[in-house]
Amino acid sequence: MSNTEAKRGERSTWSWWYLLFLIQFAAVLWPPLYNRAEPALLGLPFFYWYQLACIVVAAVITALIYLITES
Amino acid sequence: MHDVNWVALSVFVLLFGLITWLGFAAARWRQGDLDQLHEWGLAGRRFGTLITWFLVGGDLYTAYTFIAVPALAFGAGAVAFFAVPYTVAVYPLLFLVFPRLWHVCHKHGYITAGDFVRGRYGNRWLALAITLTGIVATMPYIALQLVGLQVVIGGLGISGTDLPLIIAFLILAAFTYTSGLRAPASIAIVKDLLIYVTALAAVIVIPIRLGGLGRIFAAVPHEQLLLAVPAPHSAGAYGAYATLALGSALALLLYPHSLTAILSASSGRAIRRNAALLPGYSLMLGLLALVGFFALAAGVAKLPEFAAGFEQFGNNFAVPALFLHSFPDWFVGVAFAAIGIGALVPAAIMSIAAANLYTRNIHCEFINRNPTPKQEAQLAKWVSLIVKAGALVFILFVPTKFAIYLQLLGGIWMIQTLPALVIGVYTRWLNDWALLVGWAVGTYAGTAMAISQDLKPAYPLKLGDWNLPGYTAFYTLIVNLGIAIVLTLALNALSARRVVADETVATDYHA
Numbered sequence: 001m002s003n004t005e006a007k008r009g010e011r012s013t014w015s016w017w018y019l020l021f022l023i024q025f026a027a028v029l030w031p032p033l034y035n036r037a038e039p040a041l042l043g044l045p046f047f048y049w050y051q052l053a054c055i056v057v058a059a060v061i062t063a064l065i066y067l068i069t070e071s
Numbered sequence: 072m073h074d075v076n077w078v079a080l081s082v083f084v085l086l087f088g089l090i091t092w093l094g095f096a097a098a099r100w101r102q103g104d105l106d107q108l109h110e111w112g113l114a115g116r117r118f119g120t121l122i123t124w125f126l127v128g129g130d131l132y133t134a135y136t137f138i139a140v141p142a143l144a145f146g147a148g149a150v151a152f153f154a155v156p157y158t159v160a161v162y163p164l165l166f167l168v169f170p171r172l173w174h175v176c177h178k179h180g181y182i183t184a185g186d187f188v189r190g191r192y193g194n195r196w197l198a199l200a201i202t203l204t205g206i207v208a209t210m211p212y213i214a215l216q217l218v219g220l221q222v223v224i225g226g227l228g229i230s231g232t233d234l235p236l237i238i239a240f241l242i243l244a245a246f247t248y249t250s251g252l253r254a255p256a257s258i259a260i261v262k263d264l265l266i267y268v269t270a271l272a273a274v275i276v277i278p279i280r281l282g283g284l285g286r287i288f289a290a291v292p293h294e295q296l297l298l299a300v301p302a303p304h305s306a307g308a309y310g311a312y313a314t315l316a317l318g319s320a321l322a323l324l325l326y327p328h329s330l331t332a333i334l335s336a337s338s339g340r341a342i343r344r345n346a347a348l349l350p351g352y353s354l355m356l357g358l359l360a361l362v363g364f365f366a367l368a369a370g371v372a373k374l375p376e377f378a379a380g381f382e383q384f385g386n387n388f389a390v391p392a393l394f395l396h397s398f399p400d401w402f403v404g405v406a407f408a409a410i411g412i413g414a415l416v417p418a419a420i421m422s423i424a425a426a427n428l429y430t431r432n433i434h435c436e437f438i439n440r441n442p443t444p445k446q447e448a449q450l451a452k453w454v455s456l457i458v459k460a461g462a463l464v465f466i467l468f469v470p471t472k473f474a475i476y477l478q479l480l481g482g483i484w485m486i487q488t489l490p491a492l493v494i495g496v497y498t499r500w501l502n503d504w505a506l507l508v509g510w511a512v513g514t515y516a517g518t519a520m521a522i523s524q525d526l527k528p529a530y531p532l533k534l535g536d537w538n539l540p541g542y543t544a545f546y547t548l549i550v551n552l553g554i555a556i557v558l559t560l561a562l563n564a565l566s567a568r569r570v571v572a573d574e575t576v577a578t579d580y581h582a
Binding site for chain 1: 149152155156158159160162163166167171283284285286287288296297298300308309312313316317340343344346347348350351353354357358361580581
């Protein structure tokens, strides 16, 4: 056990770039940020289009993290 | 109810015929020996990035998604959009945790979460707890898929008979038995294309017919358009919304069907790529949630031809009614087939996952310790049939309108496996008995709290003079984790020389 514990070096799999994930968490899990109707986009209240936009932003962040950490 | 819609029904039956053929033909796709459990139950772990995308997407974004989320928007408004932060929060978890889990499972031939916990902690009782949780949470989830199917069958104008549902169920059972995970994987490709077409048509065509998004949202009652602003000293609707999203995200990937689909990927890399690609489905889900508002603005609930449907299925009938109201009959057939097939894909994967769990972690652990690989695979095939039959019986007892809340109760149970699974992927520090106690207390407390709130997801927690309503699963996870940590510290202090069983080593967890 102590043997495997000593070998448990997480450095090979951890990257500081992963902290970028915190952006997408904060952006969608803090409703006061976006719980309003204005400005609307094409008639869609802010509440809705903001969160939909967050999906796209989160996907881009994830793709970036993948590209950076994979190389 | 209204008359049978023959054009829509024909298209529906035609598409169902196509996927039935596909389901059986899938047995020969990327051929493997289906008498081996990892071939039947994980398709030999050979799916690359693209097939994994279709499979996991078809698996996680279920018929429930396409019926219940818009139904919630239709009935309750803005709160239904929690599905969006939910799906945003889930992918970092997929990216960080699950490639590690994939690697260790690949290395040791683990097929289920129970296998991993058994190997990591050397504790068959902890593995049993994880296994039972998975099976029990999965059963109502399969039933929920059949509810989705029921709603679209009703929408086609067929009423007063359960025969179509039973036929669909028999087809599902037969191709799952024959082809294993290859069946839902191949069908998922067709289903997802149909769903994307339907969703795009709905969000483009219907707003034009209704005079634009501005007009649609003007029809939404003011108090439902946004979340209610919390009173002083209360987290109010904000707390409920955020914890519901986060808790659901934490629970989702722990479900047996999620893990089954993820483990069938060919590499950890395919999983990481999918964390960036799967949000495509999230976007579709968000757009479909808007369709609930379209149904509200179109006033489908007040149209006499849909009265019977709403009476039978409640708000879950909102989307089918809107499609019937807005689309030509042939396209209604396509849309309903998309939802119907959307029920079969996850139902197949869920029954496979539950069967894998029973076979590996109950039967082979407690009943017959040394089955041949062939016996093991055969048993799983039979169990998959039993699980589906159970789900069919189950839906007779569950009122349709509680579909979404029932799924949330399953989420409360499922999230209790997080400490053993997710933290276990990183460290063996937590004591297995401490984890078991944490699981038991979390499960009990979560169930009691949910029942005290009539199975509503949010629990009105009071701390001092603060009101903190939040998702029960999220609160009980904190309790569970707290107990696991404190008990681990206590047990470590009590016994100076501890023998820790762990058949995995650090290098098993990455490439």
